Amino acid sequence: MSETGKNKRRIGLAVAQMGPVHLADTRERVVGRLVEMLREAHGRGAELVVFPELALTTFFPRYWMSDEEARQRFFETAMPNPQVQPLFDAARELGVGFYLGYAELTPEGVPFNTAILVDKAGTIVGKYRKIHLPGHDDHKPDAPFQHLEKKFFNVGDEPFGVWDALGARIGMCLCNDRRWPETWRMMSLQSAELVVLGYNTPSHNIHWPEPVHLRMHHHLITLQASAYQNCVWAAAAAKCGSEDGHHMIGGSVIVAPTGEIAAQTVTEDDEVIAVNVDLDLAETFRRNVFDFARHRRPEHYSLITERVGPGAPLPRKPV
Ligand code: CDT
Secondary structure (H helix, E strand, O other): OOHHHHOOOEEEEEEEEEOOOOOOOOHHHHHHHHHHHHHHHHHOOOOEEEOOOOOOOOOHHHOOOOHHHHHHHHOEOOOOOOOOHHHHHHHHHHOOEEEEEEEEEOOOOOEEEEEEEEOOOOOEEEEEEOOOOOOOOOOOOOOOOOOOHHHHOOOOOOOOOEEEEOOEEEEEEEHHHHHOHHHHHHHHOOOOOEEEEEEOOEOOOOOOOOOOHHHHHHHHHHHHHHHHHHOOEEEEEEEOEEEOOEEEOOOOEEEOOOOOEEEEOOOOOOEEEEEEEEHHHHHHHHHOOOOHHHHOOHHHOOHHHHOOOOOOOOOOOOO
């Protein structure tokens, strides 16, 4: 490392991709896999480990069932709870923080698709509830599987946020959120340096006959373009492979603010990737092409918050 390299602000960052979690897998078994990857990541210098969305269970929104059954089988009513406690204990023992996605049922009985940020002491320091819920809420008996996030979860009740933790300013989102530019801009406008997210992306799209290769293509271009346009590092963890015959893409990545992929998984199984991240790398972009204070023109962006979808063109002055 160069002399200047020594002075840079760095964080040991790992993504812990998960292979499939089947319906028959217990929470204990899944948490055992997470602890094993946390230990491996620590051995490779990680201070923060990113786990997937809904990491504790199979991707259950693919199954039609009553809300009551889903809540009984797949939701957590407390975090940590006795089954997940070993992960929090390992984090404290090793001095490693983590991001974890799970299905949350609040004490008031409200269901969310949630992610938490846990610091090196094993304390929850941030919580994010998924805002962009894809899929549908009705039964589609002719589809090969369902995507019932709109049935099983409420839309997140707080805007996108960032948290000062582990020596960095960290933003959180979940899966489908990564496809929306608003997600990233909300966080970069709060000076995010690193955006972490988990995902479950089915290889087949039940809504239209999308060529399978486009799933990976759109996943990667979204992350690379968003990291660059928002001057952030991005870390994305898949749950992937075939869960009881339902295939989901891998391709977990750590992306630099340059838009370049710094590390990518090569399997569809449990796999750790790690990068010693230079948090200052984004500064060049923040000071130049994306100096927001000098170049952004929010007075010309009003439609972004006024309209949900496409509408009539804005009135123009006569030419
Ligand atoms: N989990 C999740 O958000 N998955 C979506 C699938 C979209 S297709 C209905 C994703 O954006 O990857």
